[in-house]
Amino acid sequence: MKLYEFQGKELFREAGIPVPHGRLITKEEELRLVEFPAVLKAQVLVGGRGKAGGIKICKTPEEGREAFKSLLGASIKGEKICALLAEETADIKREFYLSITIPSGSKSFLLMGSATGGVEIEQVAQSAPEALFSLLIDPIVGVMDYQVRYVAKRFACEVEEARKVLTGLYRALREYDATLVEINPLAETPKGLLALDAKVVLDDKARWRRSELFERLAEQQAAIGGQAVNISTDTITYVPLDGTVGLISDGAGTGMLTLDLISDAGAKAACFCEMGGLTSPEVMYSALERTLNNKNVKAIIVVLIGGFNRMDEMAEGIVRYQKEKGLPVPIVVRMCGTMEEEGKRIMREANLKTYDDLYEAVREVVALTGRNS
Amino acid sequence: MAVLVNRDTNVLVLGITGRSGRLQTKVMLDYGTKVVAGVTPGRGGQVAEGVPVYDFVAEALKEHRIDAAISFVPARSAKDSSFEAIDSGIKFLVLTMEEIPDHDVLEILSYAKAKGTTVLGPGAAGIISPGKCKLGAHPPRMFTEGNVGVVSKSGALSYEVGKTLTEAGIGQSTVIALGGGPLWGLTQRDAVRLFQEDPETKVILLLGEIGGTTEEEAAEFIAQNVTKPVVALIVGRAAPEGKSLGHAGAIIQGNRGTAQSKIAALSRAGAKIATTPKEAAQIIKEIRGE
16 A cells, blocks of 8 residues: 555654654645645655656745645646645755665565665666665564664764664554655754655555554545555456457466467467466456456456366356356366366366366467457 | 475474365375374364364474474464464475565564574465475376476466476476565575585476566576576566566566566576477477487
8 A cells, every 4th residue: 555645754753753744735725724935745646746846845825825726636647636735844954865665585674775865766876876875674673773873874964863763764664564664855954854755655465454554544545535545355466458368367377378378379368367376266256257347358268277276166166157147258268286177077067168288278269369369 | 305395204284274274285195295283273182184283383393203384374374373383493384375464474584594494485386396295285197206396486387387397208306386476485596506406306497477586586596506407487478567467576667577688687597498388398308308
């Protein structure tokens, strides 16, 4: 779950990171409550907001009203601006970058910092790689004192200032089950370090133990009319594509392999629908439903190779769909693996053919839809 | 010998009384795997598929020698159950479940490393040494004894390729399915190292997919350390950009994580590139001079 800046800052404040005083504005009359000069910031989830003109410094209430009118309802990279964050201005001496993430393939948290903040970190990596530094934080040990001192040295700031921000950032990461916490820029001001922005992504897999937090944040997002939070109720990955072969698989690797084989055979998939490797007849049923909702689909290939997944249950899902809704396009089912004898029996009794060989199944479905389709 | 497991590996099943745990225990036992004990909190004293069930790992260890554990517990209990296994001295732990919170996965991996436990997974289909031991969900008929070491992220793809190899008369020394990521205990690089060291493995087959950089890391290791022939198959050549295809880690971001970049890296490292499982089987036959 990706959070808006105002939500991220609320969490940062709770975690002890200094942030500017601010107020969320969705109606013009709320500007009365804002003290000027102030910064008005478009609340969107896409990056690159500053460059796109989504941040305006306003010296007077008049400038504030003008900025409000030009921003609210406008779009940044296709995302509509539904709310603004009005904040006190800061007396910025220097700007830093600080984040903690979980990189792909990592076995620790990764802290990244840069003494030149305010620009995208990818840019810093290109233009001033010497300004970048990183530390691994062991999830069991947490932030060590030497790591605080190291960050203070790289930022050339007081150790206690670095400690407040770093321990606060780590606390936010841990207490909210975040997969990303980022402050860019982290400003040095006469009053100390101040987080001028907040980027936070929470781990949807931890929703069950943070249900109050997730609900509160989802309500906030719904209240400003922003992007709806999708809560998936099953294990299906459905990606629409531009061909005519409906592709359903019970494994990501075999799904991708079949996608390649379809492409090699000169045809194109209409979708990539992967059900997860431990799934139920209901999921098989709804995978067919989703795929058949795609009107470009001329024929379906179902690629099943059960390990955890049971072929009797997959057959049940397919047969039930055929009985209840009917199959408006031809279906080619490759079925093998756990409980395959039982699965094939269920399919036979419903007069549905199964294939054992993947290549033969792909040839069959491509013959049905035609090449270059 | 085989990699990580062998004929004499005594296995503990965590979450043995759950629906999936019970079925997979039965299939493992039928295959000949020595499943000696199971653990489900609150079910101590019961018997599942003929296997005694204990409340705690330590209680099972009092009665049995245990070399490896495979876990089918729900994602919510994964951390607690894994820490218990690690604390009890289990040295090889297979985590089959998906959807474990990232923080819990990191803690499990960090703790396991500190205590000297090898973790396969999470989200792993497991490991099979055909004819010797099956510690995972592999459908038995797809595999046959031989000398090709196979490592895959995807479980399903490892079954598919196992099936193709077996039908082509090519047996496997060990087949390892690591999980779809994006966080892993055992990696492709680790598996390749184990196969290089295993005298029984003559050819290494690496199955990769789009996303991340673990194939590139394996390629670097292959270039520097591997003397055995390596064949690589990367799926997702026809994948669109910016979409996760079933595995959280399987995503092309801009020009990063493409099949092409992985194929190039592996090719530079000296691996022979196959585009389909059948082609992989053909290349292996050529390498063996058949």
